[in-house]
Amino acid sequence: MSQDVEQYRIGKEPFYQPQGDEVTLYEAAYAARLPVMLKGPTGCGKSRFVEYMAWKLDRPLITVACNEDMTASDLVGRYLLDREGTRWLDGPLTTAARIGAICYLDEIVEARQDTTVVIHPLTDHRRVLPLDKKGEVVAAHPDFQLVISYNPGYQSLMKDLKQSTKQRFAAFDFDYPEPGLEAQIVARETGIDFDTAGRLVKLAGTARNLKGHGLAEGVSTRLVVYAAQLIRRGVAPRAACRTAMARPITDDADIRATLDHAVDAIFA
């Protein structure tokens, strides 16, 4: 078992640039073992934040990227075959509850709602996880904590969290960092020079201005980091921006033309 715990520990301090007092707030939430919901657009640093907090609190971290095909057994566990016959294998949520890890369910709305409800008993005073198929009820380790991330920008009826689920979490609001800070993050993360990082962030800003006017989401910090990595590998800045920042977010010809123009305007 101790073997297991070690493999989930974050060995090296991850780079995380705080945007406000989220680190202290999180420490308080963890001390109270409150379930936490990180709200914000994709690629703005939510996952990085959890990694950083897990490292800081010296807790193992188990991350699950949620998707549509995921079923409750993918979280809780299932029977497998073994030399002796069938054998039960804990799912990531169960493992986390047993070993006292932080369990991070990333983009939870992607999972179907009937999947999501299995977390409910873990998020109230009971702190238990019933394994129906196995006939076992796992009581969560005192250090266990559940964290979910959630992008409210989707605004699709099909992809929203149930109110009964939302009501179980302390919420942290995330957004893209303000330009100076974001440029610092990109420069530090990729080793690119600060001037280029600043231009990339400026370009991201032009795309974010179009949110709600043909773009559902702007360019994420993650995409800015990608563009910077391409440039670091010797790709010409304009080509890097088109590939990593403009093309991924839209197929609308007018918007593409506008973003391409912005690339040319910024990287003359």
Place this chain on the structure above:
Amino acid sequence: MSKPVDARKREMHHPQVQAWWREMDCGFTQVADVFEECLYEALTAFSKREMDDYVAAAKTLSRLGRGPEPVLAFLEAWPSVAGAVGTAALEDVMATARALQASPNGHAIAPFLQTLAPVARRLASREQLAFYLDIARELMARTTGSIHGRHATIASPGLPAFFRQAPQLVETLPMAGLQNWVDYGIRHYGDHPQQQEDYFKLALADSRAVLQRERHGTLFADAERRLDLYLRALWRDPQPLIPYSNAYHELRQIVPYYDSLGMRLPDVYDARNGISGLDRYRATLAHMAGHRRWSSPQIADNWSPFQRLAVEFLEDARIDRLLMREYPGLAPVLLALHPKPGEDACDPETTSCLRHRLAMLSRACLDANHGYADPVLNETVAAFHAALADGPSGTAQMAGLALAYVARTRRPSDQLPRIHFDDTVVDYRDDNRQLWAFIEEGDEEEAFDTRKEAREAEEPQGLPPRHYPEWDQASESYRPDWVSLYEALHPAGEAAMIDRLLEKHAALARRLMRLLDLIKPQNKQRIRYQEDGSELDLDVAIRSLIDFRSGVTPDPRINMSHRTSGRSIAVLLLLDLSESLNQKVAGGEQTVLELSQEAVSLLGMAIERLNDPFAIAGFHSNTRHEVRYLHIKGFSERWDDTVKGRLAAAGAGWSTRMGAALRHAGAALAQRQADKRLLLLLTDGEPADIDVRDPGHLHADAKKAVGELAAQGVDTFCLSLDPKADDYVQGIFGRRHLVLDRVEQLPEKLPLLYMALTK
């Protein structure tokens, strides 16, 4: 509801609309039929006063002695026109109508109003529309009554044709080009009535050639969305964009400007010095956005015109410099567009050279490689850069620099009447009217837009009409907004009647059900042999276990998962409810309508069993002004008594304007999320309507509509009950059709056809 014979006595649902109808005092039944719905559309946008004006104008048009057509066209068009160019344009429109009426061209009023909405939407500003009206009136004045010298008694042969083509013309040409094209037609064909008409119909090779010649540059209307995105994305300063046209003011060209209503831009930009029309628009917008961000108005009263000119040049240079700082990519664009005056181009002995000096100064502020030698200029440029070295500086500081420069370079010849203009106009810059405040004249008050006053909560009962284009095969172009379609819920009747019909076909129904159960997909499908799955597949697992025990490599794919049915289809059944359905089937007692009801009942029951999303609607038409589209079953409704009631009440009347109904139904279908979308049309005849003489016209339109739907991912299939359908149905629907020659088979054939199509 039975309608009184006298249209004046027609009752409207809404008391306010009733009051307006009384005010109209109009005897045309066609107008009475659509009045209420047109007014509802207007009510969503107009204030009370604007409504009164609207009705008053309609009343005027109903008194011209030209039948219902002008009123109908106006009632339908005006809300859309006003939405595009503002209600103030009503004056201009009515003045044109009056001018037509006062000449022998009264019959052109209808075509004029019929195409007004698309024209106005494309032109997008009152000024541009006024320009268009002037061109039309010029055409009228120069082609009316001049034939063989007789006076103003003969109508212009070209004018109605011009109005009919207008949407296409304004789509293709900037205003100056339109003016030239019209002028060419008048000059070359003014004396030949038939050729003149053909020219304006675009039926002459010559007129098409001139059209091509006049078409150039980037039209504002085509660039508008990109420009709006540009302002938002790069300047975070979205502004209304309003086009103007220059040919009109030949003496003094209008320069771009902005005020509280928005940013004004020319209606066309040609590429210049390697800069595309689109990038010229962007440069112009950037410069205005720069002023809005960094300039502050100065008091103009204390300065001479020369001094003000100098302040403007230097302030403009500062703005351009800051633009380049913000977006370095703008630098090559601005430098390509900014003139580069030769240092010795102006002779100070004979000419006023102030503009020349200022244009050089402006160039030098932007272009490090300006190469000018003049020491005062170079000192001023250095001071300019120093001022901008650590910040955006400001308008007042530029004014200081500009006044000093003017004082140091002043020459007596600056006062000469001959002014050097060459290479001194920077045409992406606006006219700087926002840069000045005048103490003396008092603040110029801006007109405020007072549209859309708060309106009472009362909701209109019908939906406003939807306008659809119609394909005109003669001119190979769409007539925009040609057809008005009104949608409504079909009135309800007695559901039991449908159940009785089904009982009559009980045997058939049972047979269908057995068939359905065969094709009905299982709701849950198992997917076996999965390495990862939601459940252990015991059969496979045990097999693997045995393999394992007996030393054979076991198959690790021992899980299974579930997937819901793979059938993803949405279907809309569109029923032709035209008059001909009332005919008795040959050799029987039933009407085609009754047979259709039976068939649709069986189909409805069948599809309910299959659980496919399914809608039913009917349509018929009474000229292009009134296509009725009646919902019988919505996608989200079950096959229940409400729906059966509506189907039971279905009645037949009027004609078959198919294209508009297909477009409307297709639009509803296109919104459904499904792998396949099927529009199933049940009809007993060919497209036809009483206002269309050439049957080929509506055939061509229906064919076009089918093509449009295909492009949107909607498959159209036609089941025709017309024995003569072979002559045309293939032309419209291609292979996707079936002609049923024994109509009595319909109840059986329709559900079978559906199953075959969706298998």
